[in-house]
Amino acid sequence: MTQWLIYCRFNKPLIAQLQRTADAAIKNRVEPEPAQTESLATALTQADSQLCDNIRQLLFQQRVFLRANLRLTDLARLLEVPEYRISRLLRSQFHASNFNQFINTLRIEHAKTLLSDPDKGHWPVVVIGLESGFASVGPFTRSFKTMVGYTPHEFRQTVHCREQ
Template identity: 40%
Template sequence: MTLAAAELAFRAASVALLLVLAASLVSDFRNVLAGRLGAALALGLAAHAVSYSVDVTSRIPPWHAPLIALSTGNIVVFWLFTRALFDDEFRLSRWHGWVWALVTAFSFVGCLWIAPGGHVRFSVTVVNLIVLGFIALAIGQTIASWPADLVERRRRVRVFLVCAGALYGGVNALLQISVAGSRVGDAADTINAGVLACIVAAIAYAMMRVDAADLFPVAAKAAPAVIFSPQAAEDAADQKSIDALMRLMADERVYRQENITIGVLAGRLKIPEYRLRRLINQRLGYRNFNVFLNNHRIEEAKAALADPAQAEVPVITIAMDAGFQSLGPFNRAFKAVTGVTPTEYRRLKASAA
């Protein structure tokens, strides 16, 4: 088999797997943001598999330009996908679309005008620095969000998905910057296509090994009530640990502590962190530790906002007393749970009194 034939086979395999993955995500999780972003990411990777070349010269086929632009803009989708994957409460904003559009447009302009105008190295370097920047954001999101994830079966898969994508994209970006404007031969493209096919196959295999409903929540639901049903515990040890946890929440209000972590809470309860993670997820129904804490904080804030004796207390004071560090996250979390802002909630309670 020639290098050209091997490269074509690898590209075709990658595109086929990615299209099947995208179709599966759209079919099963079209109503879930992470599922839709995952499908968009798969389609962007398919465009990358068709159009990518390690070496970039000034002459880029015109039909390649849109595919290359979509491939470049896909790094923004990758970053958004990591955010949605690790935060069930994440929502897209209009500015996210503008960021994607600007990155895609710059790549398109670079293909058709900047590189052919004699500025190949500049165009390639800027595009790939953008790629590296969004990879860094995705890795940072993974590091920041991973400890709060309570669904054990998806934690390692999520990290694998992000690390595999970041490693492949980062190596390619650095490689393109180093060889911009020069010819490196067909072997490099064949190897790259083979690596991509292996990574896509590994990601598809990893996603099949975890319950899709764990990876992508079927529906965004409000956090469960903090009242625990004794029937949820299967044994006395779990019941005892949960009772102790709820006492810490209700009596000592540990959720008020700054930067409280699941590790610190497990230490207070004298149980392993993995066991506390499992209890909060499987017994109390939470998928994220921060949501668990915020639910208790919001319950306290709701009581304070409904209290006529605290009618003159500023909302930010109530938020800080409950354990929030700033007003913005408090407002967003409060509205996600109650459907109204804290100020509206206070007004409604006052008018109903």
């Protein structure tokens, strides 16, 4: 990759020529017939629908979001699709601003469940964070406070006060 970047930096005239060639090819492209476009859109929609189902399966049933340091690349590798497709569907179908925000939302919801569970009341906050997929307590506490408005400890106290 580094070699390619160096090559591009020192061969700008060649890159400009390639760009002009690509632009000309796009302008001269033959548009498909409307019937072809509709069947292509249907196939794409079915493929995206299947991919959405696969994403739901991985995230909600297999609970992959609980893996520490989960990245979009990991999800793409598991689903055997390009990252951009997952990213696009997360924005359009799951209403997420980005992958990390979406995963952290799922993790915080899981942490809220654990913090509310009286059987896990003796678990330290760090353990709740680790069990929820965060790599350490700092990012867990910051994300939790940003999304919920309380620290995990304050949330636990609030929930337990309501129960009594």
